[in-house]
Amino acid sequence: MAQPVHRQDQHTFVIEDDEITDSDSVSNTQEPVPNYWQSEIFRKNDQLMFHRIEEGTSDYVNVKRSFVNGMRNSEKPIHVVGIYKKNYQWSVMDGARAETFRVFAKAVTSRNGGDPNIKYGWYGGSREEIRAILSHGFCSFENRSSSHGDGGYFSPANNPMASARMSPADVDGVKHILLCRLILGKPEPIPFGSQIHLPTLTKFDTGVDDISSPTKYIIWEPYMNTSVFPVFIVSFKIESISTGKQPNTFNLFH
Helix, strand or coil: CCCCCCCCCCCCCCCCHHHCCCCCCCHHHCCCCCHHHCCCCCEECCEECEEECCCCCHHHHHHHHHHHHHCCCCCCCEEEEEEEEECCCCCHHHHHHHHHHHHHHHHHHHHCCCCCCEEEEEEECCHHHHHHHHHHCCCCCCCCCCEEECEEEEEECCCCHHHHHCCCCCCCCCEEEEEEEEECCCEEECCCCECCCCCCCCCCCEEECCCCCCCCEEEEHHHHHHHEEEEEEEEEEECCCCCCCCCCCCCCCC
């Protein structure tokens, strides 16, 4: 059942059961994170754009479970460095973005018979791209894959692998991936090789690569900043052969 849309700065998001891959085989991601990762990041002008979520909270458990289980086929162990939640009270513009998403969700709900079809989706990017998204919203996708048309590609909550591959490591060897709320509305299947950049018919809102079992949610570029609401960041590190040298403490957004 679709959940009601609330004001985003007051709502505690819940990843629904059908968006999470159930698995007990997650041992390769459960090793303790070294203390040198424990620092506040995602600051700008001495204010927190995101805040670190404490381990054991429902948000932390749900988000980590979704990411960890979805990455269980990774060839190398993955360490979750930290999970952060966007602070939409940080600025007037952030508040406006939250309100825009709420209003657009309400409109899609009305048009689609009461169901806006809101899902979580992962979006991988470089540190610089994620910083730009947090500050200014989504922009161009010229350097992105366009296998199923021109738009923003998101991975389902239970399968973040494709988006994780789009996340290059920063100078400290840490990768970052956004978990966003997506207004999918009525999606249409988009065939491989398509070059479209808008819905083919007015009754459609978004695209998917496979209507029955999608691995790509496609939000068309004109609607990226009304249909996408970044909520969480997962920072993670892929284990490599140890050199005996520990990374420096990092701060992404100073």
